[in-house]
Amino acid sequence: MTQNVLILPGDGIGPEIVTEAVKVLETAKQKFNLNIELDNALVGGAAYDEFGTPLPEVTMQKAEKADAILLGAVGGPKWDELDDRELRPEKGLLGLRSGLELFGNLRPAILYPQLADASSLKPEVVSGLDILIVRELTGGIYFGQPRGIRELENGERQGYNTYVYSESEIRRIAKVAFESAQKRGKKLCSVDKANVLEVTVLWREIMNEVAKDYPDVELSHMYVDNAAMQLVRAPKQFDVMVTGNMFGDILSDAAAMLTGSIGMLPSASLDKNNKGMYEPCHGSAPDIAGQGIANPLATILSAAMMLRYSLNESAAADAIEQAVSNVLDQGLRTADIYSDGMKKVSTAEMGEAVVAAL
Amino acid sequence: MTQNVLILPGDGIGPEIVTEAVKVLETAKQKFNLNIELDNALVGGAAYDEFGTPLPEVTMQKAEKADAILLGAVGGPKWDELDDRELRPEKGLLGLRSGLELFGNLRPAILYPQLADASSLKPEVVSGLDILIVRELTGGIYFGQPRGIRELENGERQGYNTYVYSESEIRRIAKVAFESAQKRGKKLCSVDKANVLEVTVLWREIMNEVAKDYPDVELSHMYVDNAAMQLVRAPKQFDVMVTGNMFGDILSDAAAMLTGSIGMLPSASLDKNNKGMYEPCHGSAPDIAGQGIANPLATILSAAMMLRYSLNESAAADAIEQAVSNVLDQGLRTADIYSDGMKKVSTAEMGEAVVAAL
Ligand SMILES: CC(C)[C@H](C(=O)O)[C@@H](O)C(=O)O
Ligand SMILES: CC(C)[C@H](C(=O)O)[C@@H](O)C(=O)O
Numbered sequence: 189m190t191q192n193v194l195i196l197p198g199d200g201i202g203p204e205i206v207t208e209a210v211k212v213l214e215t216a217k218q219k220f221n222l223n224i225e226l227d228n229a230l231v232g233g234a235a236y237d238e239f240g241t242p243l244p245e246v247t248m249q250k251a252e253k254a255d256a257i258l259l260g261a262v263g264g265p266k267w268d269e270l271d272d273r274e275l276r277p278e279k280g281l282l283g284l285r286s287g288l289e290l291f292g293n294l295r296p297a298i299l300y301p302q303l304a305d306a307s308s309l310k311p312e313v314v315s316g317l318d319i320l321i322v323r324e325l326t327g328g329i330y331f332g333q334p335r336g337i338r339e340l341e342n343g344e345r346q347g348y349n350t351y352v353y354s355e356s357e358i359r360r361i362a363k364v365a366f367e368s369a370q371k372r373g374k375k376l377c378s379v380d381k382a383n384v385l386e387v388t389v390l391w392r393e394i395m396n397e398v399a400k401d402y403p404d405v406e407l408s409h410m411y412v413d414n415a416a417m418q419l420v421r422a423p424k425q426f427d428v429m430v431t432g433n434m435f436g437d438i439l440s441d442a443a444a445m446l447t448g449s450i451g452m453l454p455s456a457s458l459d460k461n462n463k464g465m466y467e468p469c470h471g472s473a474p475d476i477a478g479q480g481i482a483n484p485l486a487t488i489l490s491a492a493m494m495l496r497y498s499l500n501e502s503a504a505a506d507a508i509e510q511a512v513s514n515v516l517d518q519g520l521r522t523a524d525i526y527s528d529g530m531k532k533v534s535t536a537e538m539g540e541a542v543v544a545a546l
Numbered sequence: 547m548t549q550n551v552l553i554l555p556g557d558g559i560g561p562e563i564v565t566e567a568v569k570v571l572e573t574a575k576q577k578f579n580l581n582i583e584l585d586n587a588l589v590g591g592a593a594y595d596e597f598g599t600p601l602p603e604v605t606m607q608k609a610e611k612a613d614a615i616l617l618g619a620v621g622g623p624k625w626d627e628l629d630d631r632e633l634r635p636e637k638g639l640l641g642l643r644s645g646l647e648l649f650g651n652l653r654p655a656i657l658y659p660q661l662a663d664a665s666s667l668k669p670e671v672v673s674g675l676d677i678l679i680v681r682e683l684t685g686g687i688y689f690g691q692p693r694g695i696r697e698l699e700n701g702e703r704q705g706y707n708t709y710v711y712s713e714s715e716i717r718r719i720a721k722v723a724f725e726s727a728q729k730r731g732k733k734l735c736s737v738d739k740a741n742v743l744e745v746t747v748l749w750r751e752i753m754n755e756v757a758k759d760y761p762d763v764e765l766s767h768m769y770v771d772n773a774a775m776q777l778v779r780a781p782k783q784f785d786v787m788v789t790g791n792m793f794g795d796i797l798s799d800a801a802a803m804l805t806g807s808i809g810m811l812p813s814a815s816l817d818k819n820n821k822g823m824y825e826p827c828h829g830s831a832p833d834i835a836g837q838g839i840a841n842p843l844a845t846i847l848s849a850a851m852m853l854r855y856s857l858n859e860s861a862a863a864d865a866i867e868q869a870v871s872n873v874l875d876q877g878l879r880t881a882d883i884y885s886d887g888m889k890k891v892s893t894a895e896m897g898e899a900v901v902a903a904l
Contacts, residue, residue: 263741273744273747276741278741278742282742308667308668308671308778308779308780309666309667309668309778310666310667310668313666329709329743330742332706335743335744336744337744337745337747337748340712344712344713344714345712345713345748346710346711346712346713346748347710347711347712347743347744347745347746347747347748347749348690348708348709348710348744348745349708349709349710349743349744349745350706350707350708350709351687351706351707351708351709352704352705352706352707353704353705354698354702354703354704354705355702355703355704356702381792381795383621383634383636384636384640384688385687385693385705385707386631386693386694386695386705386706386707387695387705387706387707388705389631389695389705390695390703390704390705391705412795412796413795413796413798413799414799416774416796416797416799416800416803417799417800417802417803417808419800420666420667420778420800420803420804421666421803421806422666434739435796437739437770437771438770438771438774438793438796439774440771441771441772441774441775442774442775442777442778442800444775445774445775445778445779446778448779450775
């Protein structure tokens with residue numbers, strides 16, 4: 189049966205990096221005889237420019253029908269000034285996550301040995317780093333109601349948002365996290381602020397409850413302020429971390445940056461049937477868009493994750509990951525990961541090198 | 547006129563490190579003829595053990611009367627299991643902050659040149675690091691109502707907290723931040739999540755408004771996920787950062803850890819008249835309490851900050867800071883900052899060395 193993949197280039201460097209990932213996917217399709225069909229749609233600022241909304245109905249319909257989605261990135265200064273906040277590019281992304289119930293966000297932070305120098309941390313602190321952050325993606329303060337800006341009786345305005353999680357929301361992300369830990373180092377650290385926030389008291393309680401079904405996984409708890417410190421101090425103490433939407437946003441970016449090469453890191457956002465949306469951890473980098481210098485590897489590796497998690501094509505996924513490792517071994521580097529003695533290449537050259545290695 | 551200083555040793559290593567800071571204060575009092583009077587009270591777990599509450603009325607009364615407060619740290623596993631969350635040590639600390647309206651939390655992250663090796667970051671990334679984080683301390687999601695855990699109609703429980711700021715709360719912390727920036731590098735970075743959270747849309751708007759009164763300060767805005775990344779990637783790009791209570795909790799700990807010597811970092815929490823509570827950035831470290839090995843320097847430097855900001859005794863403050871620098875030059879190190887070739891000393895030996903240097 190044909191599997192449908194929806195390609196959403198998005199904004200900024202999105203189209204450039206997605207172009208390279210599509211080349212790689214097409215090559216893998218030939219080589220491994222994959223029965224996949226690629227389609228395209230607009231999201232984010234690009235969709236706003238064309239349709240006046242960051243998440244047009246046609247995009248949502250295609251996304252619902254697809255077996256997996258590959259996204260570039262959304263957002264840019266061009267749309268930051270839109271008065272109606274519902275029209276901003278980010279709303280397209282948030283609408284996809286929530287509309288498709290992609291609650292399980294997997295963000296690996298891996299240090300590629302070939303890029304060890306890129307980290308701002310000392311080599312002994314980060315060498316061999318391999319953390320997986322599991323972030324809840326469709327709940328928490330990102331989507332909590334009520335929210336807004338209201339006028340108080342004394343005439344001044346007040347902004348408010350609601351940080352909220354129900355037992356079932358916590359339980360389903362807990363399962364994703366425990367199952368991920370089972371497949372790895374069997375250590376799970378749940379991050380909360382249970383000494384201050386009631387919502388995370390419930391979070392901790394449910395984590396402890398779900399832990400009983402996974403006796404082979406060692407569960408620990410850490411306050412979010414301490415987790416931010418420990419990521420800087422000694423990140424290798426972690427195997428899998430699980431946390432809510434907001435803390436996950438912050439900690440996964442910090443963790444990604446520990447590697448010094450965020451241009452290398454893919455991510456997956458999965459629903460309960462492992463249908464997923466795949467995207468690089470980095471943003472749309474409007475400052476370098478259109479220059480052909482962006483690093484396409486995070487998007488290419490996102491395509492590999494997609495083949496593995498949503499399309500059950502792990503041989504093709506392995507081959508793409510191996511091809512990426514090979515081009516790094518060949519010394520090819522885009523500007524963001526360039527260091528002395530290496531060969532600087534463009535976005536397209538990097539993509540073609542991966543195709544060749546494949 | 548006599549100025550009253552309230553000493554709150556707290557829990558864990560709190561009493562040990564405060565003892566040394568008091569020795570230093572007594573010495574400064576003699577040397578500089580300070581007209582200060584020290585008093586003591588219990589807070590946190592220690593207060594719970596004695597009075598059944600983490601913030602006894604007598605402590606609150608003394609705190610209200612005092613011109614400044616020096617706190618060790620609160621909390622420990624002994625009290626983590628208390629079923630009534632209102633009785634936990636942290637509530638004592640939060641009650642003091644809120645009851646005394648100590649909304650302006652100043653957390654410097656400074657790399658001491660003598661301790662450059664302690665950082666997990668590469669020397670070129672952190673050498674000369676000197677950031678000030680201004681954290682709003684009496685509002686935001688820490689204190690927002692409604693909050694709690696409720697039962698939903700379908701029978702499952704839901705935890706919820708409210709992230710809320712009014713214009714006036716934002717304006718007063720903005721002023722503290724702009725004034726701090728004016729006295730330093732004149733660069734202020736306000737951290738929010740205005741692409742997702744309405745409360746921080748208002749935050750950003752008020753920051754821009756207050757900026758007009760400080761034309762000599764350059765204001766920028768950054769999303770919190772990016773700020774966490776930038777602190778890891780290139781922390782020296784920052785001068786002063788300002789943010790809300792929750793983001794400030796996370797970012798200030800990450801920033802402190804960049805120095806590798808959180809045992810060295812003081813903090814101040816000020817009300818609108820610069821009355822303040824001073825405490826080390828680190829916690830109560832129950833695992834090493836009672837062993838006489840904790841680093842008292844963050845508390846001693848907190849006492850110096852207290853003399854400068856709340857008691858207007860900057861000569862004494864300068865002298866204490868100089869004395870701390872001198873003992874570091876002498877090679878004295880507590881275990882947390884020890885490195886080869888240095889002289890390892892106990893908590894008391896470190897305190898006495900500072901007294902001697904003074
Ligand atoms: C673009 C933004 C809304 C988004 C988020 O905050 O989730 C991004 O930072 C991310 O982490 O994917
Ligand atoms: C102990 C805890 C309640 C406190 C906080 O979260 O504010 C601490 O982490 C701090 O930063 O002072």
